[in-house]
Amino acid sequence: MQIRRLRRLAGASLAGLLLAIAARAAELVPLPPQPAGVAYPTEGWPEAPPGAGVDTQRLSAAFDSVFAARGRGGVPDTRALVAVHHGAIVAERYAPGFGPQSRLQSWSMAKSITQALIGILVREGRLDVNASVPVPAWRAPGDPRGALTFDQLLHMSSGLANADGGLGTDTFVARLLFGEGSRDVFAYASDVPLVHPPGTFWDYSTATSMILAGVVGRTVGGGRDGMLAFMRRKLFDPLGMRSAVPEFDAAGTFLGGAFVWANARDWARFGLLYLRDGVWDGVRVLPGGWVDYVRKPAPTTNNGVYGAQLWLNLEPKGQQFKPLPGGPASAISVNGNDGQMVVIVPTHDLVVVRLGAMQASTWPSVTGDVAAMVAAFPPLAAQE
Secondary structure, three states: HHHHHHHHHHOOHHHHHHHHHHHHHHHHHOOOOOOOOOOOOOOOOOOOOOOOOOOHHHHHHHHHHHHHOOOHHHEEEEEEEEEEEEEEEEEEEOOOOOOOHHHHHHHHHHHHHHHHHHHHHHHHOOOOOOEEEOOHHHOOOOOOOOOOOOHHOOOOOOOEEOOOOOOOOOOHHHHHHHHHOOOOOHHHHHOOOOOOOOOOOOOOHHHHHHHHHHHHHHOOOHHHHHHHHHHHHHHHHOOOOOOOOOOOOOOOHHHHHOOEEEEEEEEHHHHHHHHHOOEEOOOOOOOOHHHHHHOOOOOOOOOOOOOOOOOEEEOOOOOOOOOOOOOOOOEEEEEEEEHHEEEEHHHHOOEEEEEEEHHHEEEHHHHHHHHHHOOOOOOHHHOO
């Protein structure tokens, strides 16, 4: 009886999963709607001064502080900083030589782009998060990898031996991005055994995101050009993300674990999509319930702060860290190496984008400054 029940759960449709999420909705902070009279920034961003209740002195001090760290050549490590409150840009600053049109590297923020593309295919009925991931190398009879689901890969709990492996030049992620795996990331990332039972152990894995990106490309068809056209037609163009430039490997796979270039205003558009529950100007881009799904942590004993290809500002476990110490528990964030971040705060109707470089030693100060920025804005209950 128990085995049959588990099989029924494993084969459940996305609709069933989203109903289960809805039943637990009280655990999640509601996502605020776009304020009446504020246009979506498809063509251009509405701009406004900070509204009532915003601590402008604290906000200004946080901006000054986040630009204080400087690297080579005296250029501030932070190259772009944008705050979007109630759907409008209320504060924005750039380092010398950079501006609103400057494309900056995503690093791992690309993982959330990949997740959004999967969401779009789920909405269209072309993928199911509870279905097994169609990787040809896993289809041999008896191969346990053939049972791995999109849900497990999205939450980085697949158990595959392709985790990033920390710092250094001889790690899996270094070989994947810059070494022997870089010509065909899909093949390299998926040609590994299981080292943990699927769904039981969380381990950060850029390779897992590359597998997902490769499956999206194969689902869409048309190789590199087909994938690029799909990304533009279904995600970038509807949001007005016209600066976005994704990178591909020599085999034509989107490098969906690490490489998208876009300006800060376009990254803010991406954050606003999630703040608005996947709806853009009245059109549903992501499936209903998708944002709630991705902001639930993977149910493993060593995970507290990772959802589905994005970070949660909850309490860490094991190898993890809190993405925004001192920030609200409601915050979710799209993060990347060198301190790239899109912080989405439903309780404050706020999106903060910070892009640039970062010395490892300055991570606490950068995240502290961004948390101070968030604290300059009143929570929604205080604005009513």
